[in-house]
Every structure is written in C-alpha cells, then in structure tokens.
Amino acid sequence: MRGAAAVLAAVLTVTVQGVRNGDGQIILAVCEEAAYPAGRCAFRVTAPAAEGSARVTVPDVPPGTYALRAYHDENGNGQLDRNLLGVPREGFGFGNDAPVLLAPPSFRDAAVTVGAEDVETALTLRYWVSP
Numbered sequence: 001m002r003g004a005a006a007v008l009a010a011v012l013t014v015t016v017q018g019v020r021n022g023d024g025q026i027i028l029a030v031c032e033e034a035a036y037p038a039g040r041c042a043f044r045v046t047a048p049a050a051e052g053s054a055r056v057t058v059p060d061v062p063p064g065t066y067a068l069r070a071y072h073d074e075n076g077n078g079q080l081d082r083n084l085l086g087v088p089r090e091g092f093g094f095g096n097d098a099p100v101l102l103a104p105p106s107f108r109d110a111a112v113t114v115g116a117e118d119v120e121t122a123l124t125l126r127y128w129v130s131p
Contacts, residue, residue: 009060010114015122016070017053020091024049024074028056031067036107039069049074061119067110068095072125083129091125100126 016026026049031041047056049072056070071080072091081089095112098105112121 008116009062010116011118012058012061012066012112012114013118013120014056014058014068014070015053015120016047016056016072016093016125017122018091018093018125018127019049019051019054019072020125020127021074022049022051024072024076026054026056026070027073027078028058028068028070030058030061031069031107032064033067033107033111036067036069036110041069042066046073061114063115065111065113066095067107068112068121068123069104069110070094070123070125072127087128089129091127093123093125095121095123097124 014028025046028045029041030043035041043058045056045058047054070093074090083089094105094110098109
C-alpha cells in the first residue's frame with residue numbers, strides 16, 4: 001500500500017514535441033518556484049529520444065505548481081551543450097511553450113498545476129543551432 005503522501009501525488013506526462021532525431025535522450029526537469037532559476041529541480045526524468053515527439057512520465061508528483069524545462073541531450077553527456085557564445089547547441093523548451101528571449105522564461109510562464117488527478121501536457125523543443 002502506498003503511503004499517505006503518495007496517495008496525494010499524481011502522474012505528470014509531458015509530450016515533448018519537435019524532437020529532430022532519435023539520438024540520445026530527452027531530459028525533463030519539473031521545478032518548484034524557489035529552485036527554478038538555478039535549475040535545481042525536485043524531479044529530473046529521462047526518456048529515449050524519438051524523432052518527432054517523445055513522452056516523458058513523472059510519477060508521484062505532489063500537488064502544486066511547477067515549471068517545466070526540457071532539453072534533447074543528443075550526445076548523452078547529461079547536459080545542455082552550448083557553443084562559444086552560450087547559445088544552446090541542442091534542443092530545449094519550457095512548459096506552455098513559453099517564449100525565450102535572452103534568458104529562460106519566468107516561472108509563471110513555464111508553469112503547470114498538478115492536483116490530485118493525473119496531468120498531461122506538451123511542450124515544443126527549439127533548436128537554435130544546426131547539428
């Protein structure tokens with residue numbers, strides 16, 4: 001039997017769209033507001049990349065509001081690679097397809113709310129640099 005805290009948790013499923021190839025993996029971070037700016041998120045889940053889209057499932061997410069950030073780790077090194085100017089070389093995206101200018105979007109713009117019921121959402125990766 002699951003504990004009381006687990007009973008109040010939901011499954012968050014994110015369809016990551018716009019994946020340019022099946023190399024590597026998709027890494028999804030589910031962040032509480034205080035952790036979002038530094039990227040030290042409560043949940044970090046990986047799924048195999050698949051050209052077009054990949055589904056990433058995060059079990060046992062307690063009710064709350066969380067920002068989503070994802071990237072396509074094409075070379076499997078566990079980090080979002082950047083060029084010399086700091087521009088991401090791999091695809092990345094945020095919850096609600098929140099716009100990215102010179103910095104990540106605000107927590108509120110990238111956030112989804114998780115309640116007692118399971119949640120499904122989607123986000124689209126952006127590739128700023130060709131492979």
